[in-house]
């Protein structure tokens with residue numbers, strides 16, 4: 001197997017190290033509860049395996065199968081483009097520029113509140129206004145007390161000229177006049193601050209959304225929520241991105257009393273970038289298939305077992321239908337599965353050596369190159385114990401074992417677990433895997449896994465995503481998309497260990513992953529790019545996250 005899989009080159013490893021975007025995700029408006037998110041991308045290569053699949057002629061060829069193969073190669077050509085004209089970006093984010101911050105740069109505003117702002121500025125503003133009354137000495141003091149951080153609209157206070165005249169006319173007594181002036185300024189300062197704070201935050205969120213979109217990441221956030229809260233306020237944060245279109249030019253706002261009541265947003269991102277930005281897209285979305293004329297194709301490919309006398313041992317006669325190398329006969333009419341057949345050596349490089357797979361196994365097994373990479377990351381010492389909670393036909397369990405872990409492979413489906421066991425034998429690692437046929441939640445509630453006595457180092461989660469049609473939704477919802485509910489799955493695993501790797505669709509809502517990490521948490525979301533196409537993502541929690549203390 002080893003020689004068949006092209007190793008990650010040194011160059012791509014270096015690229016990996018550069019491709020980091022740290023995002024601080026704020027859980028509430030007061031910006032107290034944050035979560036650090038690291039977005040990474042892993043460039044994996046398995047072209048040799050893919051070519052091996054395409055070079056092999058399908059069994060029992062006739063005109064129809066030849067056409068099907070051509071069609072598929074075309075389809076794959078669409079989605080597996082590796083030509084230089086479709087190069088992936090070399091890194092996340094946009095180029096860092098060193099140009100000085102413009103005077104109107106208001107990045108600081110989100111780190112302050114209006115009370116602190118007023119405290120820092122009140123002396124300056126009040127005394128500045130007193131200057132109009134000819135108080136030379138106070139003017140001198142005002143200029144000296146000018147704070148470093150000041151909103152552009154408070155530099156000249158020209159918006160309030162009429163109000164000042166009104167106040168001046170109302171109070172003859174200088175003391176009272178000053179008191180009224182101070183009160184007026186304080187109220188306006190709070191309003192102006194909040195208006196600009198909201199617009200700054202909106203602008204940052206919008207920038208974040210646009211950036212994530214360009215990176216091919218589903219955010220799970222509603223764009224409409226990130227509109228400027230009031231028409232009279234223009235976003236003020238000046239962009240430090242050379243590729244932005246200038247929509248965020250600094251403009252002096254008009255103070256608005258209505259903005260105070262506008263809802264603010266539940267998240268705020270700060271993106272720390274390195275390197276240059278280039279565009280990256282999700283694989284082309286294929287057409288949603290029409291309802292199959294012959295629904296029996298799927299049923300025909302499902303072997304019938306006598307469950308009362310079920311045996312997990314491989315029986316060449318009874319299990320002939322599960323033999324992956326024979327699958328073309330079974331699945332060549334099954335449009336959903338055919339494409340996986342044509343990439344079969346990508347799934348298991350030893351496919352022809354007796355690998356078993358059922359229908360669901362075909363579309364859900366983790367491609368070997370990706371599984372091997374995940375194992376490389378998760379298995380940090382020999383003999384560590386990993387639970388593969390949704391083991392399927394064993395794609396991940398086998399790789400964990402090959403990398404030196406002891407694996408507890410759980411699956412609800414006995415046929416799939418039988419396949420996993422057999423496949424582990426094919427790869428020579430069955431001895432390092434304990435196979436448990438049962439429900440993930442029930443297995444985890446066993447006494448031996450309960451905290452305090454648990455010997456589990458990490459949990460790997462790759463639940464069903466609702467079949468290959470998951471991709472027809474713009475964004476994948478962890479709660480409703482996974483079966484069982486993806487949040488419940490995570491919670492159950494979390495009770496056992498914080499070290500969790502969650503294998504999810506590439507269109508998963510990113511904000512949901514962040515929420516799994518929780519306030520004060522850390523998560524790394526890694527996109528696996530196989531031959532320059534994003535295939536899947538893996539979210540690493542606990543000490544599996546890069547940069548987390550081991």
Ligand code: MGP
Pocket residue numbers: 079283284286363364365366367462463464465466467468469470471503535536
């Ligand atoms: P895919 O999107 O169905 O295929 O699955 P692909 O090749 O990206 O299709 P294309 O037409 O867009 O090019 C990609 C990978 O996701 C599969 O190889 C599986 O590893 C994984 N996967 C797919 N499904 C439907 C599931 C699932 O339900 N559960 C799990 N755990 N993994 C899945």
Ligand code: SAH
Pocket residue numbers: 360364365366389390391392393394395396397410411412413416438439440441462463464483484
């Ligand atoms: N990573 C696997 C594929 C997992 S597919 C591989 O590489 O082969 C998801 C698997 O979860 C399916 O095999 C399905 O039978 C199993 N499953 C679904 N619900 C389950 C549950 N409640 N408990 C355990 N396994 C479950």
